[in-house]
Amino acid sequence: AQSVAQPEDQVNVAEGNPLTVKCTYSVSGNPYLFWYVQYPNRGLQFLLKYITGDNLVKGSYGFEAEFNKSQTSFHLKKPSALVSDSALYFCAVRDMGTRNTPLVFGKGTRLSVIA
Amino acid sequence: DAGVTQSPTHLIKTRGQHVTLRCSPISGHKSVSWYQQVLGQGPQFIFQYYEKEERGRGNFPDRFSARQFPNYSSELNVNALLLGDSALYLCASSLRVLQGTGPGELFFGEGSRLTVL
Numbered sequence: 446a447q448s449v450a451q452p453e454d455q456v457n458v459a460e461g462n463p464l465t466v467k468c469t470y471s472v473s474g475n476p477y478l479f480w481y482v483q484y485p486n487r488g489l490q491f492l493l494k495y496i497t498g499d500n501l502v503k504g505s506y507g508f509e510a511e512f513n514k515s516q517t518s519f520h521l522k523k524p525s526a527l528v529s530d531s532a533l534y535f536c537a538v539r540d541m542g543t544r545n546t547p548l549v550f551g552k553g554t555r556l557s558v559i560a
Numbered sequence: 561d562a563g564v565t566q567s568p569t570h571l572i573k574t575r576g577q578h579v580t581l582r583c584s585p586i587s588g589h590k591s592v593s594w595y596q597q598v599l600g601q602g603p604q605f606i607f608q609y610y611e612k613e614e615r616g617r618g619n620f621p622d623r624f625s626a627r628q629f630p631n632y633s634s635e636l637n638v639n640a641l642l643l644g645d646s647a648l649y650l651c652a653s654s655l656r657v658l659q660g661t662g663p664g665e666l667f668f669g670e671g672s673r674l675t676v677l
Contacts, residue, residue, distance in 0.1 A: 548593075
């Protein structure tokens with residue numbers, strides 16, 4: 446079975462500082478990995494995905510994520526946080542080699558950027 | 561271009577009632593997925609449809625059912641509502657069913673917030 450762990454319920458960072466939101470995954474084969482963001486009372490917005498290739502993936506709004514196969518991690522990063530980045534962030538995984546598997550989400554990490 | 565649209569946005573039901581939630585995918589998208597998001601949790605997979613056929617089902621009771629129409633829109637039905645069914649129900653569309661070749665990302669609607677009293 447595939448699963449995602451987001452070990453931090455909340456991450457606080459000062460505006461202008463770098464931010465990291467952690468994600469580890471478990472799949473039987475190779476993973477497709479995604480990050481989504483959710484603003485209050487809104488649906489999920491796609492940020493970036495890892496399929497194959499470069500371990501550093503760049504996405505929307507200046508976010509990037511680093512795939513580390515040996516550590517089964519896919520941490521979300523941004524060099525300089527903005528107050529407007531405050532939101533709920535979800536990591537998601539799907540097993541590349543298994544048919545009909547859905548996208549499985551973590552429980553989310555609430556990011557709070559303080560001015 | 562219009563994104564994924566869901567209706568209604570909010571609704572209140574009482575225990576034992578039935579609810580139908582509707583979703584229109586992005587134009588050209590043939591796959592629709594439904595997720596349940598309980599407050600404080602990540603989205604949980606309910607159903608996936610592609611070309612009007614069910615392609616996946618999550619661990620939900622038979623009270624939950626869905627279908628996809630020829631225009632690729634979809635309905636989620638929940639019978640005999642329980643208090644625990646209170647949640648944000650998210651619909652997502654993608655270009656292709658998420659199988660094997662190519663992980664088309666999901667595009668989510670704003671959700672239908674269901675409150676069961």
